[in-house]
Amino acid sequence: MRGSFSTITQCLSAGLIAAGIGITAPAMAQEDTIKVGVLHSLSGTMAISETTLKDTMLFLIDEQNKKGGLLGKKLEAVVVDPASDWPLFAEKARELIAVNKVAAVFGCWTSVSRKSVLPVFEELNGLLFYPVQYEGEESQRNVFYTGAAPNQQAIPAVDYLMNEEGVERWVLAGTDYVYPQTTNKILQAYLESKGVAKDDIMVNYTPFGHSDWQTIVTDIKNFGSAGKKTAVVSTINGDANVPFYKELGNQGIKAEDIPVVAFSVGEEELAGLDTAPLVGHLTAWNYFQSVDVPENAAFIDAWRAFIKDDKRVTNDPMEAHVIGFNMWVKAVEKAGTTDPDAVIDAIVGVSVPNLSGGYSTMMPNHHITKPVLIGEIQADGQMETVWQTSGLVVGDEWSDYLPDSKDLIADWRAPMSCGNFNVATGKCGGKGTTN
Amino acid sequence: MSLRTIHPPFRPEHFLITRPARPVTILLRRILITLLLSLALVAQASADDASLRAIVAKFATAKNFQATEAIVRELAGTGDPSVERPLAALAEGDLYFRKSDNAVFIGKEAGQSVRLSDPLTGESAGEEPKGALTKVRVNNSLRRTVRDVTGTLTLGSEDPAVRLAAAETMFGNPDPEAVDGLAAAIAKETVASVKAKLEQARAAAVLRSDLPEADKLAAIERIAARGDRAALSLLIGYENAAPEGAVKDATTAAIADVNSRLAVWAAAQNVWYGLSLGSVLLLAAIGLAITFGVMGVINMAHGEMVMIGAYTTFVVQDLIRGSFPGLFDWSLAIALPLAFLVAGAVGLAIERGIIRFLYGRPLETLLATWGVSLILQQAVRTIFGPTNREVGNPSWMSGAFNLGEMSITWNRLWIMAFALAVFFLLLFVMKRTAWGLQMRAVTANRRMAASMGIRTPWVDALTFALGSGIAGIAGVALSQIDNVSPNLGQGYIIDSFMVVVFGGVGNLWGTLVGAFSLGVLNKFLEPYAGAVLGKILVLVLIILFIQKRPRGLFALKGRAVEA
Numbered sequence: 001m002r003g004s005f006s007t008i009t010q011c012l013s014a015g016l017i018a019a020g021i022g023i024t025a026p027a028m029a030q031e032d033t034i035k036v037g038v039l040h041s042l043s044g045t046m047a048i049s050e051t052t053l054k055d056t057m058l059f060l061i062d063e064q065n066k067k068g069g070l071l072g073k074k075l076e077a078v079v080v081d082p083a084s085d086w087p088l089f090a091e092k093a094r095e096l097i098a099v100n101k102v103a104a105v106f107g108c109w110t111s112v113s114r115k116s117v118l119p120v121f122e123e124l125n126g127l128l129f130y131p132v133q134y135e136g137e138e139s140q141r142n143v144f145y146t147g148a149a150p151n152q153q154a155i156p157a158v159d160y161l162m163n164e165e166g167v168e169r170w171v172l173a174g175t176d177y178v179y180p181q182t183t184n185k186i187l188q189a190y191l192e193s194k195g196v197a198k199d200d201i202m203v204n205y206t207p208f209g210h211s212d213w214q215t216i217v218t219d220i221k222n223f224g225s226a227g228k229k230t231a232v233v234s235t236i237n238g239d240a241n242v243p244f245y246k247e248l249g250n251q252g253i254k255a256e257d258i259p260v261v262a263f264s265v266g267e268e269e270l271a272g273l274d275t276a277p278l279v280g281h282l283t284a285w286n287y288f289q290s291v292d293v294p295e296n297a298a299f300i301d302a303w304r305a306f307i308k309d310d311k312r313v314t315n316d317p318m319e320a321h322v323i324g325f326n327m328w329v330k331a332v333e334k335a336g337t338t339d340p341d342a343v344i345d346a347i348v349g350v351s352v353p354n355l356s357g358g359y360s361t362m363m364p365n366h367h368i369t370k371p372v373l374i375g376e377i378q379a380d381g382q383m384e385t386v387w388q389t390s391g392l393v394v395g396d397e398w399s400d401y402l403p404d405s406k407d408l409i410a411d412w413r414a415p416m417s418c419g420n421f422n423v424a425t426g427k428c429g430g431k432g433t434t435n
Numbered sequence: 436m437s438l439r440t441i442h443p444p445f446r447p448e449h450f451l452i453t454r455p456a457r458p459v460t461i462l463l464r465r466i467l468i469t470l471l472l473s474l475a476l477v478a479q480a481s482a483d484d485a486s487l488r489a490i491v492a493k494f495a496t497a498k499n500f501q502a503t504e505a506i507v508r509e510l511a512g513t514g515d516p517s518v519e520r521p522l523a524a525l526a527e528g529d530l531y532f533r534k535s536d537n538a539v540f541i542g543k544e545a546g547q548s549v550r551l552s553d554p555l556t557g558e559s560a561g562e563e564p565k566g567a568l569t570k571v572r573v574n575n576s577l578r579r580t581v582r583d584v585t586g587t588l589t590l591g592s593e594d595p596a597v598r599l600a601a602a603e604t605m606f607g608n609p610d611p612e613a614v615d616g617l618a619a620a621i622a623k624e625t626v627a628s629v630k631a632k633l634e635q636a637r638a639a640a641v642l643r644s645d646l647p648e649a650d651k652l653a654a655i656e657r658i659a660a661r662g663d664r665a666a667l668s669l670l671i672g673y674e675n676a677a678p679e680g681a682v683k684d685a686t687t688a689a690i691a692d693v694n695s696r697l698a699v700w701a702a703a704q705n706v707w708y709g710l711s712l713g714s715v716l717l718l719a720a721i722g723l724a725i726t727f728g729v730m731g732v733i734n735m736a737h738g739e740m741v742m743i744g745a746y747t748t749f750v751v752q753d754l755i756r757g758s759f760p761g762l763f764d765w766s767l768a769i770a771l772p773l774a775f776l777v778a779g780a781v782g783l784a785i786e787r788g789i790i791r792f793l794y795g796r797p798l799e800t801l802l803a804t805w806g807v808s809l810i811l812q813q814a815v816r817t818i819f820g821p822t823n824r825e826v827g828n829p830s831w832m833s834g835a836f837n838l839g840e841m842s843i844t845w846n847r848l849w850i851m852a853f854a855l856a857v858f859f860l861l862l863f864v865m866k867r868t869a870w871g872l873q874m875r876a877v878t879a880n881r882r883m884a885a886s887m888g889i890r891t892p893w894v895d896a897l898t899f900a901l902g903s904g905i906a907g908i909a910g911v912a913l914s915q916i917d918n919v920s921p922n923l924g925q926g927y928i929i930d931s932f933m934v935v936v937f938g939g940v941g942n943l944w945g946t947l948v949g950a951f952s953l954g955v956l957n958k959f960l961e962p963y964a965g966a967v968l969g970k971i972l973v974l975v976l977i978i979l980f981i982q983k984r985p986r987g988l989f990a991l992k993g994r995a996v997e998a
Contacts (some may be wrong), residue, residue, distance in 0.1 A: 043813055045922050053816045127992035165576055176967045206966040209926045211917045212715065214708040214847070215961045222701075225664040227672025242823065242918045250835050250844040273918075274827045280575055284774040376574055378528070386500070 006336050031377070033076040034069075034338055036061055037096035039107025039128075044084025045208075049238065049317075052268055053131060054079060056318045057106050059306045060325045070329055071336070078102055085117045093117040097126040103338035104129065104328050106321055111135060111178045113398050118143065124378065125340050129328065131320035133263060133285075135182035138409030139397040139419040141344065145367045147317060148286055149395040150186050154233070156372040157261045157284035158187060160387050161231045162194065165259060169200045169230040176205040180235035182214035183263070187233060189401040210240045213247040221251060224258045232260040241265055242273045249277025256280065261374070266315035270381035278377045286356070286370040287319035288383040293357035313381070319355045326352040327362055348413055358392065365410035365419075367395025454963035474737040484555070487513060491554050494539050494571045495502050495532035504573065504580055515620060519588050521554040530554070531568040535978040542568060543707050583608045590616065595626045602632035607665060609636070611644035635661050642673050651682050659689035663840055667693045702838035705958050707841060713954025714851035717947060718913065719927040720934035721857060724905030724946040725913055726782075728935050729865075729878050730898055733801045736808040737931060738924025740903045743781055744774035744910020745919045746815060749824045764829040774907040781811075782903020786896045794895075808924065816921040857905065862943055864901075874898050878941070937977055938985030949988055953977075 012290050039058045040050035044058035051390065061075045069075055078100045082089040082418040096102045097120070104127040108114045111134055121128050121142040161167040172187055174180025184203055191201060202223050204216060224230035236244055241262065248260065261282040267289045270278070278321040289300065296314075299322065332338050351361040360368045375383025376407040397418070398408035411417070418428035461957060480623040490510050497503040510518040524530045524541040529919070531542040540560055542549035549568055551560040586604035589597050598620075605613060617637040624630040638654035657668045670690045677683040719741060726734040755766050762769070785807055793800045828846060835844040865871040876884040877894045885891050910923070917923060938949025953973060960969040984990070 042821075043816065047816060048823065048920060048922075204965070207970060209922070210966060211926065212708075212712050214711065214844075215705070215958055216966065218701075218704065218708075218842075219962070221664065225668035225671075227668050227670075228676075235721045239823070239918045239920060239922065243916055246828075246846075246916065247844070250833065250846060251842055256575050256582065259575055268822065271822065271825075273823060273825050280578065282575075292733070328963060384572060 033074045034071070034332075035076050035078050035094075035100055035102040036070045037078055037102035037105035037107065039077045039082060039089065039092055039096060039105050040079075040109065041084040041113075042079075042081040044108050046084040046113075048148075052315070053107075053109070053317055053321055055307060056303075056321050057325070059303060060322060062078055062306065064325075064329060065304065070254065070332055071338070082113070083097075086110075086112050089113040090116045093120045093126070093128075097121070097124040103127070103332070103340075104343070106131070106324065108132070109317075112287070115178075116142075125341050127328070127343060129321070129324035131317045131324060133316070135179045135403055136186070136397055136399055137402075139365050139367070139412075141366075141412055141417075141419060142340070143349070143366060144324060144327070144362065145395060145397070146320040146327075148372075149367055149372060149397060150183055150399060151396040152286060152370050152393045153185050153263055154187055154235075155190055156389055156393070157263070157282070157374060158190065158233065160282075160284075161212050161233075161259070161261060164387060165231065166229050167231040167259075168196070168228040169202075169223065169226060170196065171202045171204065171223060171230065171232040172235075173204045173206070173216070173232055175208055175210070175233035175237040175240060176412050178238070180205065180237070184233075186399045186401050189399075193401060206236070206240065208237065208240070210236075211243045213244045217227055217244075217247045217251050217253065218374050220258065221253060224253075225326065227417050230258050232258060233295045234260050234261070234262040235264060237264050238269065241269065245273075245281070246280045253313060254280070255282075255376075264308070265377075266317070267313035267381065267383070268315045270377065271313050275377060275379055275381045279379050282386075283375050283377060285316040285373055285375070285383070287314075287316045287354070288356075288373055288385060290373050290375070290382045290384060291356045291373070295353055295357060296355045297354055309315065314355075323352060323354050323368060324362050327360075327368075331362075344412065345414075360392070363394055364413045365395065365397045366412055367397055369394050447804040481513070489557060491518075491539050492537065494521075494525070494530060495537035495569075497571070500572070500574055500577055503573070503576055506578055507577065507584060511588065514588070516591070517555050519585055520557055522581050522585050522588075524554065525571060526571055526572055526578045530571040530573075532571065534564060534567055534569055539571075540568075542570075578678070587613060587616065587729075590620050593818065597627050598624075598626075599629050599632055602629060602636045605636040606632065606639050608670075609639035609643050611640055613637075614640045614644050614646070615827060628750075635666075639669055641925060642669070648678075648680075648682055652685050655778075656681070656687050657683045659692055662693050662696050664697070667697065697840060703704055703839075704841045705962070706955060707843065709955030709958035710951060711847040711851055711954070712958055713951035714847075714854040715913070715916070715935050716930055716954055717858060717950035718854045718909040719852065719906075720931040720946055720950055721854070721861065722902045722904075722909060723935050724938075724943055725861070725902030725905065726899055727932070728941050728946065729874065730895065730902070730941070731797075731878075731940075732794075732899065733797055733804065734790075735801060735804040735928065736785065736811060737809045737902075737906055738926070738928035740778045740782060740906035741910040741913060741926070741927055742815065742919075742921065742924040743778045743811070744907030745826070745914035745917075745923055746819060746824070746910075747774040747777050747907065748911045749826050749913045749919050751818075752826055758808045764826070764831065766827075766830075767829060767915075770911050771908050774911045775904040776907075778907025778910065779900040779904030782906075783896055783900040785903070786899035790899065791892065791895065808928075812921045812924070819921075821921065824919040826919050828915055832898060839988040846915050850916065853912050857908065858943070858947055860907065865943065868896070933974075933977060936981065937987055939989035944986075945987055945989035952988075 038054050040054040041047050042051055042054060057286070058077055061077045064070060078096060080092040080096060082092045091353050093105060096105055101420070106129045108117060108130050109132050114130055117128065118140055122140065126142055128143045129146055130143055131229050133153050134145065136149040164263065170191060172184040174184055188201060188203065192198070206216065220232060241264070259280070260280055261284055263284055265283050266285065300314055303314060304312055327347055327350050328343070330350045330352060331343045332349065335342035335346035347362050348364050351359045354360040354370065356371055356373070358371060359368055362368055372389045372393055373385050374387040375385050378384050397410050398405035400406050407422050408420045409423060410419045411421060412419070421428050481503050490506060493506045494503065497506055507522060510522060521530060521541065529541050529543065530539065532539045539554050540551040541554050541557070542551050548562045548564050550562050552558060553812050582604055586601045586608065589601040592598050599656060605617070614637060617633055619641060621630060621633045621637060624633055635657060638657040639782065641654040658669060667726055670686055670693065674683070674686050676689065677686045722740060723734065723737045726732050726737060743823070744840070748767065751770040751773060752766045755762050757985060758939050789803050789807065793803060832846040832849055835842045865874065873889050873894050876887070876889060934949045935946055937953060938945030957969055957973050960972050964972055
């Protein structure tokens with residue numbers, strides 16, 4: 001008994017010493033580097049999408065270091081793996097800010113992971129750059145939303161279908177979770193405000209990873225045979241898309257007859273599937289790999305050289321990280337420090353080149369300006385831009401089409417400094433849990 | 436010579452001037468007139484060709500889709516059948532123009548270069564590197580326009596299939612102007628099936644025209660007789676525009692008639708979907724029916740065996756694409772035995788390495804196999820990357836055919852046939868072979884079987900390998916309808932356990948009946964409750980069922996159960 005007890009204490013003390021070394025090592029390194037946290041799942045369900053974003057961050061940090069770093073120091077990436085486990089995102093975020101003392105965190109993909117880290121960033125006053133299109137209805141002081149809000153993706157896509165394709169009947173199909181539900185609620189309100197009858201809208205939700213689409217595709221086909229031009233607005237997430245499009249193709253639904261516009265299908269997803277049944281269907285994003293401008297060509301070349309794969313594709317969330325990272329760099333240079341409060345003040349109004357040939361600006365609501373592109377999927381898995389907004393669209397955090405949020409605005413500049421200012425009552429703190 | 440005196444002016448009036456005719460001159464004059472006429476004809480034709488070419492050349496300068504559409508309409512307006520070639524190429528995205536001189540060609544990509552051909556004649560026009568060409572851009576509305584305008588152009592085609600397609604296009608897009616053209620085509624038509632489609636197309640056009648009521652009533656009747664979704668769509672679209680009175684009433688009646696016929700087909704279709712879902716469940720569960728059902732091992736890594744089978748298919752297809760593209764349609768047949776061997780070998784390793792130490796300890800088995808499943812997932816993620824891998828459908832598994840108003844997709848049909856084949860093969864192995872007998876003997880009474888000289892540890896190992904191998908070949912089939920990603924297996928593990936438990940542990944027939952009844956039940960709930968709620972309801976029903984009959988549909992009886 002005694003022997004084993006002493007072994008345990010020995011182990012413990014050894015462990016403590018090791019832990020002590022572990023803690024002091026980064027503390028010493030901190031003197032000459034600025035740390036950047038990367039919070040993307042490298043295992044589990046979301047690894048499929050998020051691994052690329054981790055690589056993108058490493059690439060951006062590498063590029064910045066080649067240019068001489070930031071404020072005379074080198075940048076250092078701290079990569080953690082929250083393993084597609086939402087509560088673990090919060091733990092890992094805490095670890096990044098409290099233990100590793102990172103200056104900013106780039107990460108999260110799903111809305112639920114973002115929601116789970118929000119309180120951590122608020123409590124520890126960290127900075128989060130969130131690169132994925134999302135449902136809106138949120139603006140937080142410590143978070144910068146570099147992906148699209150619904151008005152930067154969903155609403156222009158619906159406008160395109162309505163005006164260019166003459167669509168009168170709508171199927172809103174989505175996976176059963178927060179992003180599709182909120183987006184569809186906004187779209188439904190928007191369509192009704194445009195005079196679309198309730199009977200002409202069909203809303204359908206499916207579970208994550210749904211693979212048997214026979215019934216739903218038949219329903220869509222039947223819904224579409226009412227003598228009116230029909231389109232599907234798809235917020236179907238990730239993996240479920242492949243069997244969905246396969247079923248559409250097999251049942252002979254062509255893009256000319258019933259086009260599907262998807263908000264979650266990008267180049268990266270298309271790289272993993274047989275594109276034949278998808279050709280002609282639409283996607284709406286703020287960036288396509290096929291955008292033919294020198295900035296984009298240079299980015300793709302550098303990215304492929306970094307990842308050592310000359311076939312690697314680029315996609316919209318990657319561009320969002322490029323924009324977000326460059327904005328952060330610029331704001332830190334402007335503020336002269338990585339202190340979160342100073343950066344939050346400095347970053348509003350910062351403008352950096354995006355990869356579609358223009359500039360994106362950080363707005364006071366912590367969303368950015370972006371062009372909106374509608375693309376048709378080509379046989380090679382690339383999108384061909386068929387329409388784009390004439391100018392940049394400002395991300396609208398609180399949708400104007402939902403009764404709960406139409407009076408709310410966010411402005412993080414002093415003196416307002418509020419994420420949900422109600423213009424009707426003139427008070428900060430309308431709906432929502434964020435402030 | 437007299438010829439010389441005539442030649443220099445070379446103007447028609449000179450020949451036509453009446454002069455005292457001598458036999459030689461008359462002959463000469465005739466020859467020359469013929470020559471001239473044919474020359475004029477050639478000139479006429481080439482002028483037309485030149486004007487077509489001029490229109491086609493405009494594709495190079497069209498700034499936007501509207502401009503391209505105007506060119507399409509202009510081309511179609513010429514009524515020349517030869518414009519079908521450039522239009523079809525445009526719709527396919529095969530129309531290019533050369534950056535240097537804006538010349539328009541039809542191109543087929545061949546590696547880094549594009550093989551060009553003339554847009555009107557289709558004659559080969561050399562090759563250009565991709566960079567020197569720009570594709571004429573096309574979108575859905577342009578494709579639709581092309582399809583609609585070529586419908587009328589191809590009505591006179593030699594090929595009955597093309598005429599049939601043209602008639603279908605015109606049915607979907609009725610044009611009152613085309614009534615007479617269609618009537619002429621019907622009169623000429625010799626193939627009965629094409630004639631019927633042409634008559635339906637004419638009926639559709641009649642509805643839109645201002646022909647008298649009697650014609651319209653006949654048209655409605657003809658469209659209603661067609662009785663499919665397209666007919667219904669057309670009638671619903673017409674209902675509001677129909678004049679009050681007999682025509683409107685007839686339309687409403689026809690819609691009701693078509694609807695009631697379609698409802699019967701819809702029910703049949705639903706049964707088919709249910710059976711098809713059932714066959715997928717059967718495939719996923721059949722391996723588990725061995726490892727869990729027969730051996731009693733709670734095998735949480737079962738889904739990963741399915742995944743390994745799917746990845747084997749990917750590797751096979753990848754090799755075939757790279758080295759023997761001609762064999763692509765055989766890729767699944769090649770992948771099947773390989774998937775069985777690979778997944779079987781992994782299963783064997785798991786049994787020998789882990790499970791054999793844990794027999795009779797269900798909780799530990801569950802945890803250990805769960806761990807194995809995570810290890811396998813992460814291993815695949817490390818080797819093949821986290822993104823989905825592309826597994827193509829061979830041509831014989833793509834598309835659908837119509838059975839009445841039911842559409843049956845080939846991949847589902849093949850999967851059902853395959854699932855049943857695997858099931859009966861397995862049943863044969865279990866019931867009719869010595870190995871199957873040993874397997875059943877070991878399950879029924881291990882000690883007695885051992886006393887009879889059966890090497891029970893090896894029977895265990897091989898049985899587990901068999902179950903895993905079967906899961907592997909299920910993976911080959913499932914790769915055709917699902918994603919090939921490291922998470923593939925997770926989606927099937929719950930369903931597989933559900934099927935085996937519901938059907939009755941240890942009974943293969945139970946698994947078959949369980950899979951199909953759950954599939955049909957799910958599909959009947961789905962239209963009413965939605966996919967999410969439908970699935971929940973199925974789970975609730977299973978829980979209630981298991982409460983009532985804890986051993987499932989077909990419970991094993993006898994001593995083995997109590998042991």
